[in-house]
Amino acid sequence: MARRPRICVVTPSLDQAAWLGSTVESVLSQEGDFELAYRVQDGGSTDGSLELLDRYAGRLVLESGKDGGQADAVNRGLRAADADVVGWVNSDDLLRPGALARVAAAFRDDPGLLWVHGRCDIVDAADRPIRRWVAAYKDRRCRRYSYRSLLVENFVSQMTVFWRREAHERVGYLDAGLRYAFDYEFWLRLGALAPPRFIDAPQAAFRWYETSKSGASFERQFEEDWEAFRRHAPPGDRLLRWRKRARTAQIVGAYRLLRMLR
Template identity: 40%
Template sequence: MQPRISIITPSYNQGKFIRQTIESVLSQDYPNIEYIIVDALSTDETLPIVGEYKDRLTLIAERDSGQTDAINKGLRLATGDIVCWLNSDDYFLPGTLASVGDFFADNPDKLWLTGDCQIVDQAGRPIQQPVRHYKRLLRSLTPALYLGMTNAICQPSTFWRRSVHTQLGFLTESLHYTMDYDWWLRLQQLQPPAILPQPLTAFRIHADSKGGNQYGLQFDEDYQTFARYWAGTPIRWLHRLHNRAITSVYNLVK
């Protein structure tokens, strides 16, 4: 029997993208989904757009203390066997939930899985293909590389059993950039992720996204998050060196 999948979308003033996000969820060829949008009282066209789909999703519209708080609100409301979050500027590819549902139905011992993702620009055009291929290579190797040296997990392409929240609690709300990395490291303490090779989602980078204009602050928080879980000096040195190399590349291409 295919599991029920709950998708959480934290939302604030992404009206230019959220329709594509919603359509990508509701058009999935999968019979058992729960879709929850948690909006922080957007002031653009977001809420009227979401309202067009009110009979097919659950909308929570109220002030929050940030993206992580919004995600946690949705996770606490979720009733699905499998959960994930999909940001309001990203989107699922066709067939994603069928692949995820089949995997968990066939592998009852697996707690979480992650797949590949396309990296796209504001218009949905593929970008940063070398970055995508590099992270895909790392995920084919050891967790010490794709979770220790760096975070090579695609956030929108990652799904887990809701039951793990009984053991692990919810996302760390003091984190603004690396709440996903922190969550992966906590999940890793229970079990390494299953890796799916196919792309499941599109991760969008644009002028207003955190990944597009706040990468310096993101890397600072990234190292602080990493250091809470990895004690060995060699892997700490490797992680810091990797962050410096990536930051240098970003500075060159910006």
Template identity: 40%
Template sequence: MSIVPELKTILRHASGFRLGQFQAYPPRPIRAPAAGPDYISPLSISIVTPVLNQAAFVAQTIESVLMQRVSPLEYIVIDGGSTDGTTDTVALYRKYLSHFESQKDSGQSDALNKGFALASGDILGWLNGDDFLLPGALEFVARFFTAHPDVDVVYGDRIVVDRDSREIGRWMLPSHSNRILSWVDYIPQETVFWRRRLWERVGSRLDDSFDFAMDWELLVRFRECGARFRHLPRFIGAFRVHSAQKTIAQKDLGLAEMNRIRGRCLGYVPSEGELRLAVIPYVMRHLGREWRSRLMPTPTARS
């Protein structure tokens, strides 16, 4: 039996490299930032949740948005015709939602486009039906956008959780790199928010020819329009790992769509070796932040 996979695991643990990993350590209780008092934002926020057969998780997703203690907040849930009880669970929260519908659609991008067509917020973002926001996330995002009118897109750090909402990993990202977007998408989708003016500039739609990498494709379009990105050094959202999620269940589709984006950005599809070399500078900056947080912990790093 080859020892290479085991050696890779040992080296990752020793170095602190966690980007792209779905389990970095054994499950433990989640540690998250604390929420502040109620906050009235000068910028309205719209969140869209596309959901399909996620009855086991969608209640936590919805509650994580409704408990953000920020207003004005518009929350739209678009169900693709679930058959596992998801619609019954969402119905329990119906009076708190700005819009809810359940009907068969042509995929996640279609559902998101339906939701965003109804959204009226100054700040937009989406949260999948198996992920959740961390306390105080939307206040942090809204305050940042208000204080930085020149910034178009923000995203934060990610906590990785298992199906029981136990923490199994953390992605602490370095400052934003436009270059890395041509090679790999390390940006945690559930932490991404953008301004309406930018959304309108790129056509107010996700590319529904993508069913897996639609978030990466949107970020590339944002970049092509000259958007100003900013990484926020705070844990914003939690990404859930479970056997039925698309990231695991549709690996071949995901690879095809990611290579389609690489071909568009780079003019060719790079080899695995070329990818590894290209991401080294970014990974080194990630490791620098990871080790700084370990050696010189701050409230943000501990949160």
């Protein structure tokens, strides 16, 4: 990829006007040696999101209409993407300045690289950093990546992940039958082909609040997490299954404690 890479960012959204403007600005403000294509896949919002997006006419592609949920919306954007590198940023999350320039440089410098991820902050509804210890823990896990460690725990931050679009010819698209763990299940497919490169810089921010999917439904999320693990774990590896169960119990326990302390 000697020429300037073309990067497509997809944002799935449904009635997220409260956060959507910040997300869009964080994507469109990216600068660097790359071409940006930005697609917003709106599920038929009625909260003013479409009016907000009208302000960006000509700077992004908007598709609005009923879809089959978040994974289906992302898949629609990915299938339509005319780009070398793709990824998605949810409508309540943010890209950090310079994120796409670092992604472009990584793929340009290594023609064999399949996917990348990076550091991610956690912020609250007012964009204030929170749960720094969680972000630090994930950073440490990312630096010690192995496929087995990824099977045990999903430490990859979705909004930092970008991959070559051609990967879909090898691994397919997101499993729209999953509601919470479709990103993790996709990482496991990518990881089975090649390890990622970790970009040691703040690439994105994940917004955590009580009504977000992660904040409100983490028990169901980890049920799907186990299903994704079962699909890709080596059959008969009892030790790996024990490690997965133990780590999941620790994480769910921590989430429950945090919920009680709010």
